[in-house]
Amino acid sequence: MKKTHCQILVGATISLLLLISISGCQLAGVPVVTAMHVANVADQHAAGKRAEKLWDQQLAEMREMQARGDPMGDYLYALGNAQGWIKDTSDPLKIRDLLAKAAQEGSSDAKIVLGIYYFVGAIPHQGTRSIWLPDSLRDHQHGLQLIREGMQARCTYGEPVVSAYGNRAYLRYISAASRIWPYFRDGQYRKEANGNYITILDKDPRLEKEWRDLDSKCLASGATSE
Structure with a gap:
């Protein structure tokens, strides 16, 4: 069969060479869609492995910060438990206390997120977790006060991001x-x-x-990042 306008698709993680024609060619009897699915699954698996390694590096850096008394380490530990990338506790009161400890140590990030916790009742970006502060402990005014105090140092709070495809872990800064x-x-x-x-x-x-x-104003200042 004569093939025209074929393209080459090279899988990033497996050695597949597919000749794709307008009429829908096959390679060794394997449909193009199936081969592409295999390539996608393999690529996602490799990305997942890279993400695990990057999270391990992030956790190691967090523990180093905690060991040297940097309140950012305690803040990230509290945030990690709330968001699920650390699984030491899912108790909403323990998470509140962890954030309060980091805030007391001087973390403006922790003070802002603790304020959001009191105001909203939940930590941002929990994913599939559902950790809510009991209604009896939610306090809008106290939450706003904490956020304002934290914003005196910086109008943003940091949140770790792992980009498996970009092969990097970093903190993005979000407007409180x-x-x-x-x-x-x-x-x-x-x-x-x-x-x-x-x-x-x-x-x-x-x-x-x-x-x-x-x-x-926070966005205009350039303090936020993605």
């Missing part, structure tokens, strides 16, 4: 105010056992604008 103003725009609600919702934070256009402006 970006976590707050949407709640003043939309309000905050809790679902009761009977299925009804009750309001726990009213919409407030004035506070929405105040925190949105803080977010805009």
